[in-house]
Amino acid sequence: MSHDLFLAARDAMAKAHAPYSKFPVGAALRTAEGRVFSGANIEIASYPEGWCAETTMLGHYVMAGGGDIMEVAVVAERMARITPCGGCRQRLAEFGRPDTKLHLCDESGIVETTTLGAMLPLGFQGDVLK
Numbered sequence: 001m002s003h004d005l006f007l008a009a010r011d012a013m014a015k016a017h018a019p020y021s022k023f024p025v026g027a028a029l030r031t032a033e034g035r036v037f038s039g040a041n042i043e044i045a046s047y048p049e050g051w052c053a054e055t056t057m058l059g060h061y062v063m064a065g066g067g068d069i070m071e072v073a074v075v076a077e078r079m080a081r082i083t084p085c086g087g088c089r090q091r092l093a094e095f096g097r098p099d100t101k102l103h104l105c106d107e108s109g110i111v112e113t114t115t116l117g118a119m120l121p122l123g124f125q126g127d128v129l130k
């Protein structure tokens with residue numbers, strides 16, 4: 001069942017714009033309604049201004065109206081098992097839940113499944129800002 005989410009992430013990875021790092025990354029999420037949103041990393045010549053696959057994915061998700069995120073898959077072309085960077089852990093934690101599944105993938109499929117909560121223990125909570 002989750003293999004199709006991996007495939008969506010891998011399809012997204014093929015669209016990565018990563019001419020500087022040459023490190024394509026893809027990410028995909030599924031909502032409770034079964035909607036799937038994906039994204040790839042996009043780099044620009046001013047290096048710090050590029051952004052991650054997870055960020056592109058979340059942009060598509062937000063613009064489409066959001067929803068409860070049930071699972072997320074991430075894959076990188078040149079890594080046996082990618083884990084999201086710190087900033088993306090925070091982004092994912094804000095839109096998902098601690099028990100949202102996170103599938104860490106290689107180019108063939110899911111290698112390990114963890115949760116957003118396990119990826120970001122003691123993460124910053126924005127509740128006080130509301």
Ligand code: THU
Nearest residue numbers: 021023025041052053084085088
């Ligand atoms: N990258 C992602 O897309 N997601 C991550 O979680 C880790 C890093 C991208 C950013 C940059 O385009 C490339 O990988 C190398 O850092």
